[in-house]
Amino acid sequence: MIAIDVRNIVKQFGKFVAVNGISFTVEAGEIFGLLGPNGAGKSTLIRMLTTLLPPTSGTALVNGFDVLKQSDDVRRAIGVIPQAMTSDLELSVEENLVIYAKLYSVPREKRIRLMKELLAAVELTEWKDKQVKNLSGGMRRRVEIARGLMHEPRIFFLDEPTTGLDPVSRVAVWEMLKRIKAQRDLTILITTHYMDEADKLCDRIAIVDHGELKALDSPLKLKASIPGKNVLEASFGSPPADWERTLVALPGVEGVTGKDNVYRINSTNGPATTLALMEAAERAGAQVQSLGVQSTSLDDVFVHYTGRALRDALQEPSAQDSPFMIRRG
Amino acid sequence: MQRTWAIIERELRRFRRSPMLIVMSMIFPVVQLVVLGYAFGGNVKHLKLGVVNQDSGVPSVRVRELAGAVTAGARTFDTIEYGDEGVALQDLRDGRINGVLTIPPDFSRRVLAHNQPKIALIEDNTDSFVSASLAGTVAGLVGAFNMPDATTVRVTGEAKLDVVEVYPYVPYVQYLLPGSIVMSIFMMVMIGGGIIFIDDKARGLHEGYLVTPIKKFELIAGFNISGTIKAVLSGSVLMIIGSLIAGIPDPFSALRLLRLFVVIVITAFALISMMFLIMVRVTDPLLPRAIFGVLNTLLYFPSGAVYPQQGFPPWMQAIAVVDPFTYSVHAFKCLLLKNTGFGAISGDLLYLLVFSAVAMSAATLLFRRTL
Numbered sequence A: 001m002i003a004i005d006v007r008n009i010v011k012q013f014g015k016f017v018a019v020n021g022i023s024f025t026v027e028a029g030e031i032f033g034l035l036g037p038n039g040a041g042k043s044t045l046i047r048m049l050t051t052l053l054p055p056t057s058g059t060a061l062v063n064g065f066d067v068l069k070q071s072d073d074v075r076r077a078i079g080v081i082p083q084a085m086t087s088d089l090e091l092s093v094e095e096n097l098v099i100y101a102k103l104y105s106v107p108r109e110k111r112i113r114l115m116k117e118l119l120a121a122v123e124l125t126e127w128k129d130k131q132v133k134n135l136s137g138g139m140r141r142r143v144e145i146a147r148g149l150m151h152e153p154r155i156f157f158l159d160e161p162t163t164g165l166d167p168v169s170r171v172a173v174w175e176m177l178k179r180i181k182a183q184r185d186l187t188i189l190i191t192t193h194y195m196d197e198a199d200k201l202c203d204r205i206a207i208v209d210h211g212e213l214k215a216l217d218s219p220l221k222l223k224a225s226i227p228g229k230n231v232l233e234a235s236f237g238s239p240p241a242d243w244e245r246t247l248v249a250l251p252g253v254e255g256v257t258g259k260d261n262v263y264r265i266n267s268t269n270g271p272a273t274t275l276a277l278m279e280a281a282e283r284a285g286a287q288v289q290s291l292g293v294q295s296t297s298l299d300d301v302f303v304h305y306t307g308r309a310l311r312d313a314l315q316e317p318s319a320q321d322s323p324f325m326i327r328r329g
Numbered sequence B: 001m002q003r004t005w006a007i008i009e010r011e012l013r014r015f016r017r018s019p020m021l022i023v024m025s026m027i028f029p030v031v032q033l034v035v036l037g038y039a040f041g042g043n044v045k046h047l048k049l050g051v052v053n054q055d056s057g058v059p060s061v062r063v064r065e066l067a068g069a070v071t072a073g074a075r076t077f078d079t080i081e082y083g084d085e086g087v088a089l090q091d092l093r094d095g096r097i098n099g100v101l102t103i104p105p106d107f108s109r110r111v112l113a114h115n116q117p118k119i120a121l122i123e124d125n126t127d128s129f130v131s132a133s134l135a136g137t138v139a140g141l142v143g144a145f146n147m148p149d150a151t152t153v154r155v156t157g158e159a160k161l162d163v164v165e166v167y168p169y170v171p172y173v174q175y176l177l178p179g180s181i182v183m184s185i186f187m188m189v190m191i192g193g194g195i196i197f198i199d200d201k202a203r204g205l206h207e208g209y210l211v212t213p214i215k216k217f218e219l220i221a222g223f224n225i226s227g228t229i230k231a232v233l234s235g236s237v238l239m240i241i242g243s244l245i246a247g248i249p250d251p252f253s254a255l256r257l258l259r260l261f262v263v264i265v266i267t268a269f270a271l272i273s274m275m276f277l278i279m280v281r282v283t284d285p286l287l288p289r290a291i292f293g294v295l296n297t298l299l300y301f302p303s304g305a306v307y308p309q310q311g312f313p314p315w316m317q318a319i320a321v322v323d324p325f326t327y328s329v330h331a332f333k334c335l336l337l338k339n340t341g342f343g344a345i346s347g348d349l350l351y352l353l354v355f356s357a358v359a360m361s362a363a364t365l366l367f368r369r370t371l
Helices: A042-049 A071-077 A093-103 A108-121 A137-148 A167-183 A195-201 A219-225 A243-248 A270-284 A298-306 B002-016 B019-039 B058-072 B085-093 B107-112 B128-146 B172-203 B205-210 B216-246 B254-279 B286-303 B314-322 B324-337 B342-366
Strands: A002-013 A016-027 A031-035 A057-062 A078-081 A155-159 A187-192 A204-209 A212-217 A230-237 A253-259 A262-267 A287-295 B047-053 B077-082 B099-103 B118-123 B160-165
Touching: A002 A042, A002 A187, A016 A042, A016 A057, A016 A187, A016 A204, A016 A212, A031 A042, A031 A195, A042 A057, A042 A155, A042 A187, A071 A078, A078 A137, A093 A108, A093 A137, A108 A137, A108 A167, A137 A155, A137 A167, A167 A187, A167 A195, A187 A195, A195 A298, A204 A219, A204 A298, A212 A219, A212 A298, A219 A298, A230 A270, A243 A253, A243 A262, A243 A270, A262 A270, A270 A287, B002 B019, B019 B286, B019 B314, B047 B058, B047 B085, B047 B128, B058 B077, B058 B099, B058 B107, B058 B128, B077 B085, B077 B099, B085 B099, B085 B118, B099 B128, B107 B118, B118 B128, B128 B160, B172 B205, B172 B216, B172 B254, B172 B286, B172 B324, B216 B254, B216 B342, B254 B286, B254 B324, B254 B342, B286 B314, B286 B324, B314 B324, B324 B342
Parallel strands: A031 A187, A031 A204, A078 A155, A155 A187, B047 B077, B047 B099, B118 B160
Antiparallel strands: A002 A016, A002 A057, A204 A212, A230 A262, A230 A287, A253 A262, B099 B118
16 A cells, blocks of 8 residues: 655745655555755655645645645644654643644543553653753654654654764664554654665665655665675775776776775675785785775765765755744753 | 954954844834834823803803814814713713813803802813813913903903812823733733744744644634733733732722723733734744834834823824724723723724734734645
């Protein structure tokens, strides 16, 4: 069964095209990742799917409902964790959860049951009476995860849920999401620019850049889709002039990039290439200063599909940038 | 020294690149200059003077002619004829007129008989500017009556004016109290409503609401009612503390407290509805802070809180007509200074309710359900 069906969706702000004709489907029960650099269009896409922004053209069905024509049905079916921390800092953990459940008209008995379950799931039961402003960033994120699930949504959207968290808190959030998903009939769509997060958490990943879909598959298949199974990174002392050509000719090598005597070699057979490389270096009198062998990671996939160029662009000033806002928490 | 210059340069460059801050910081004093400049000290005009003429003799006609001359000339007051003194006094107590000039039935006879003729000015003394102006003008009128007439042969009757004040002496601190209560409600509306609303919006907290199935009207009503409750709390505290400080007689009369509470609730709802209408499309956290002072000046001073509206120029009177402060201040003055019932303030309450309904409907229409 298809939980999310996006067809040729476009979002334009004036002349700027933020999302340019993206299509994909998400199966029910999947954890689906939207991966892309800053400004790639991930948040715009998730905002269209959560009814926060109307698409310029194209269609999107969420839980079978059109985001434009049946937006209230979509809202009832989804839980959303926006990029910004949006829990009310002055309220307690429990109050945050109860108020959101009331916005969805969840009956009292169900509210009490769900709150107990979800507080246990995000390991905040003992903190339920504390004001959110007294919690750490990771704990606040867990409050928001519990809050977003208080009406038992079918589809859960998380927009960069671990941005700004320390590595321990990030891992805790991943584990909680996996545990919650295992306990519930839930589809998860997550945007992130952390490769390890997408790799460990997602069943399938869509790589988005410049508002376009660059690749979509499982992490394993995406890794297999780019040249090389292993990446060798080696630096040499005074290699001969045609050294790069020598490296390309080594067994298993699919591609070589190099700069300042440091070479990155994509290989289909890491051990064989390593052995041949050592022999070739000895023959040529090129001293091996360092050598590292690693499997292809999503970082390689990401760089392969999105390139290395920095996404420098001017942006509209955000209201959050105002120096006049009351800072709370 | 270079480090100090670095700080100066940084601050000035930031200031130069915040045009709204520059504009608002310059507009505010200009608005204050104009509004405050015209709010105080203008000649009070077009007061409403009820005339109860119980006499039909020539001297009483002369008094009315002189009153008509004031209406046509200095325009300090406009006269309203009453046949029944009781009705005139009730209108005076309800604040519909500012004073009642009574010419007793034996006035003409006493004038001709040189038998201490008197006319009475019964005035609403809750506004000392108005009552002083009215008493002075009517005293001048009586003085003119007593002057020998150049064109008619008539013996002057040496009429005397009795000025009767309807209420006990009202010190200026009591006169200011109604405006201060409205101001406390407005402060809470701006700080607890407008500024927090825009800050939450800028911080992305509203996204949390927008992804739920809540309707636009439910959201606006929720913000309005919660803002009203906060503002009612603020207004009630000021009303009680202010009454004690200003020495309002019998400040804990249950019936009056109940009436005051109703006015506080309706005022708070009107002001929060107005505030949400202003803020509904705003996203910049600077704006509510920038307009706070301007709005305060434009609403508070033309309302009659510190000086009677009859002394304002026409453009300020036009602001006063639509200004919700005007109606709240009038209602609080009636209840606190005159201890009237709802009858005297029904028009004020009706205006505030209609104002709230219009502002809230417009805010709902303008509210964007998407980002």
